Amino acid sequence: MTMTKDDKLRVSFCRMGDKIIDFSIQLSSKIDGKWKEILRIDTETHGDKNNEGFAHVHHFYAKRSQWYQSLPGAQNKNFNLLYKQWLRDAINRAKYHKRNYLFNK
Secondary structure (H helix, E strand, O other): OOOOOOEEEEEEEEEEOOEEEEEEEEEEEEEOOEEEEEEEEEOOOOOOOOOOOOOEEEEOOOOOOOEEEEOOOHHHOOOHHHHHHHHHHHHHOHHHHHHHHHHOO
16 A cells, blocks of 8 residues: 555655665654654664664664664665665555554564
8 A cells, every 4th residue: 555645755865976875765654643753764874873874774663662674785885776666665565664663562
């Protein structure tokens, strides 16, 4: 199922020539009248978790801490394919990600 009016997607990327070298995809959903971050895929550095700027995903949950996952193929710094795949995933599987946020304990 795709996104609804209660879902929001924020996307940014930086290109050098024809290569995406940095990006961020953030999926949020309105839950109980408040916007909650559900999923974020990015290349931002996060201290000791990602000091190299590799692509990774944050899965957020209503009742527990986020889960951080490095993405395969994330080290080559050409993020074109990862960006396209995860953008499509966030849009087409928004309902799944929202359910995962709400019910995964």
